[in-house]
Amino acid sequence: MSDQSKTTTNRKRGLGALLALAGTRKSSLIWAGIFSALSSVLSLAPLIVIYLVLLQLAHTEQNTALAGLWPILGWGALAMGLRWLLQVSGGILAHLAAFNILFDLRLAVADKLRRVPMGWITARSAESINKILRDDVDRLELFIAHHLNDSAAALTLPLVSAIALFYLDWRMALVTLITVPLAVLVQLLLWKKVPEVMREYNEVNARLASQVVQYVQGIAVIKTYHRGTAIASTGSTVALPQLVAAYFDVIVRMVKLTVPAWSAFTVVIGANMLCILPFGGYWYLQGSLPLELFVLCLLLGLGITRPLFQLAFFGSLMRLIQDGYGRIQDLMEAPELADVAGTLAPADNSVEFVSAGFAYDEVNVLQDISFKMAAGSLTAIVGPSGAGKSTLAQLLVRFWDVQQGAVNIGGVDVRELPLANMHAQVAYVMQDVFLFYDTVLENIRLGREDISEEQVIAAAIAAQAHDFISRLPQGYRTVLGERGARLSGGEKQRLSIARALVKDAPIIVLDEATAFSDPINEAQLLQALGTLTRDKTVMVIAHRLSTIIDADQIVVLDAGCVVACGKHAQLLEDCVLYRQLWQLQNDSASWKIKTAPADEQLALADTAVKGAASCR
Known part of the structure; x- marks a missing residue:
């Protein structure tokens, strides 16, 4: 020693x-x-x-x-x-x-x-x-x-x-x-x-x-x-x-x-x-x-x-x-995210990744990520599992700091923004919603005493959550179980959207917010998300490509790299990986319970691998 x-x-x-x-x-x-x-x-x-x-x-x-x-x-x-x-x-x-x-x-x-x-x-x-x-x-x-x-x-x-x-x-x-x-x-x-x-x-x-x-x-x-x-x-x-x-x-x-x-x-x-x-x-x-x-x-x-x-x-x-x-x-004594003093604020709600790179324990997860999200635009992040989509979103909300390059909001590196100012810029609606062992009211306003109950109810109505909240034993005063155990996945998501509406941040990050929803809940969630993202800069991580075909741009990730960027029609024409993802989703829509012959399974896997390689 x-x-x-x-x-x-x-x-x-x-x-x-x-x-x-x-x-x-x-x-x-x-x-x-x-x-x-x-x-x-x-x-x-x-x-x-x-x-x-x-x-x-x-x-x-x-x-x-x-x-x-x-x-x-x-x-x-x-x-x-x-x-x-x-x-x-x-x-x-x-x-x-x-x-x-x-x-x-x-x-x-x-x-x-x-x-x-x-x-x-x-x-x-x-x-x-x-x-x-x-x-x-x-x-x-x-x-x-x-x-x-x-x-x-x-x-x-x-x-x-x-x-x-x-x-x-x-x-x-x-x-x-x-x-x-x-x-x-x-x-x-x-x-x-x-x-x-x-x-x-x-x-x-x-x-x-x-x-x-x-x-x-x-x-x-x-x-x-x-x-x-x-x-x-x-x-x-x-x-x-x-x-x-x-x-x-x-x-x-x-x-x-x-x-x-x-x-x-x-x-x-x-x-x-x-x-x-x-x-x-x-x-x-x-x-x-x-x-x-x-x-x-x-x-x-x-x-x-x-x-x-x-x-x-x-x-x-x-x-x-x-x-x-x-x-x-x-x-x-654990290392902290560096904070800076002052009142520096972004010029607008645009977001830009500049040659950003990040690694977990020296294993590269993202490499040389570069693209820009214009203020008020909708950008979708798609790609196979493990491509680095959620990590990319978490760099924007500064759960971690990039190890190479930069992430800018309104032309300012997020590391140069005071943490309080930076966090005020972004609302993050996660795939796995966390709810505290507290009342519905406090879960939505998340300890902000300046938010009145009337504002909370207005946010819940906009998030399509007011009806099911009203049916709870004590309404907005109902204490939720641990991690919101009393609620369904769709109900949790709508409370998460109401929480984001209360925050009213100019940039919204949606990490597959409708992943666990049934068709009825999904329709309500999509309506709530429409209210949440109106006039905002939005990054959405999507696995259901049908929900993002009208996005202003779609960024395709694979193995931590940007392999393509463009609109839906353009990517279908130019990127084999995106085309394969689109085809697989369409095939799954007509899926029935049966076992495909082994040679068909191998052929399908081989096609997906070749498609990913051609995008590179």
């Missing part, structure tokens, strides 16, 4: 990085720690009361001894009341600071996700990002609200007890603490391999969580094909049973490593009684250790081990917390 890597690892996993989260609330955490430390010191008050009572009874006459007990008991009760007050104050300060810190952190993480390229997000499973937002941040709440205070108390109590023992009798202090270094050494030796297993545990746990989510989401397919949990491995995907077995194996290894270590620690640290009793008893019988002092040292020796157990437990939890915070920092 390089020095730079080591520095990064230390910065991510160090206690200082966790404490740096406090920011302006650091003083609250400091005071919380002080209050907890003082509260732990006051927990010694009952032991001091016992010592003073024994001292009073041993060295004072009976009549005066009883009278002298009341002040001692009174001071003891006062100490316990003060301890309660300090503990409550420390807990309140720590919890308020923790909730505020994590509130800011969750908002920061959510804002960061908004600014990173889509490629960074799609390269990770939804569950792994959910784990960061939920589990890893929740563990930080435990650290800030509980572990900091408890650690301050667990450090202070043994330290004060040790000082008191040395002050009272240095011999008793030595025999009380003699097992502590040995216990720490035993734990360090036995726990040496634990960090490696913990890293493996975190990896397997994340993969298992992702696979479980995939299993639940795909349960309909699994039931249809009677697969049960025996999901076959494909590529980098490991079957659920294998992941469960891997999780079981790593847990067993962790138990084998940690249980002996923890057991050895508890046995050794608690063995100080084997030293305190015989040595203390011997010195008492010798007369060099008074009985009341022997009892006090015995009680202090018993009490000194409990906070040491807590410290050891916190040490094991810190590994999980630090690993989780490392993942949070990885997210917060």
Whole structure:
């Protein structure tokens, strides 16, 4: 590992990085720690009361001894009341600071996700990002609200007890603490391999969580094909049973490593009684250790081990917390789409791709893409599956940045536009509509408080969605299920169009918006799309070529390259690939359920390949 890597690892996993989260609330955490430390010191008050009572009874006459007990008991009760007050104050300060810190952190993480390229997000499973937002941040709440205070108390109590023992009798202090270094050494030796297993545990746990989510989401397919949990491995995907077995194996290894270590620690640290009793008893019988002092040292020796157990437990939890915070920092340090300050705006609604190129993980997806969309025009993007059509559209809405060339809106490179201005220019109606677990009203206006309910209803009417919304149990106040589970595909699309109408952007991108519609829904969708795209610059990704024959221009993509560009009639005449796509669509319109002879299937495939080659 390089020095730079080591520095990064230390910065991510160090206690200082966790404490740096406090920011302006650091003083609250400091005071919380002080209050907890003082509260732990006051927990010694009952032991001091016992010592003073024994001292009073041993060295004072009976009549005066009883009278002298009341002040001692009174001071003891006062100490316990003060301890309660300090503990409550420390807990309140720590919890308020923790909730505020994590509130800011969750908002920061959510804002960061908004600014990173889509490629960074799609390269990770939804569950792994959910784990960061939920589990890893929740563990930080435990650290800030509980572990900091408890650690301050667990450090202070043994330290004060040790000082008191040395002050009272240095011999008793030595025999009380003699097992502590040995216990720490035993734990360090036995726990040496634990960090490696913990890293493996975190990896397997994340993969298992992702696979479980995939299993639940795909349960309909699994039931249809009677697969049960025996999901076959494909590529980098490991079957659920294998992941469960891997999780079981790593847990067993962790138990084998940690249980002996923890057991050895508890046995050794608690063995100080084997030293305190015989040595203390011997010195008492010798007369060099008074009985009341022997009892006090015995009680202090018993009490000194409990906070040491807590410290050891916190040490094991810190590994999980630090690993989780490392993942949070990885997210917060992810590359962002560059933003610029200012108020630069496009001159018009035209769009131009200038020798644009893009690659996923060094695999070229688009190469030397060049064409222009005039303001107010309709441009259709067609081509075989995998040609790069959706990626092209997503470069326009700046889900990613081009790696070569440029994408211009109104003569301005989108990378030179402030993100807020750029996003205001484009509305994206996706093929797979995402709806939030919220009301219909909020799904359409998408959190914009400046959009009134009347404007939302007007947009829904224009999008042919008002009728089915009105039939919902609470109309526009109906809470949709997860991802809009209560709605059909066509209804979701119409809500997506209503959302785009509310945005009222001058450029519209339609990614096969009618792909999942039945004929009735499609007619309504086409009417809604007509309203949405009126007087707009439109890019439409189409698989049904019959819907775009009147487009101002049709761009034909194949293998990430523009192989032809023109109107429908011109492309039918000049581009074999477009002609083949048109013919295949027409053939599919009269398709019936039958099996073509093998030689016909091979001939059809061969014709399509030759057509694609001739377009190049």
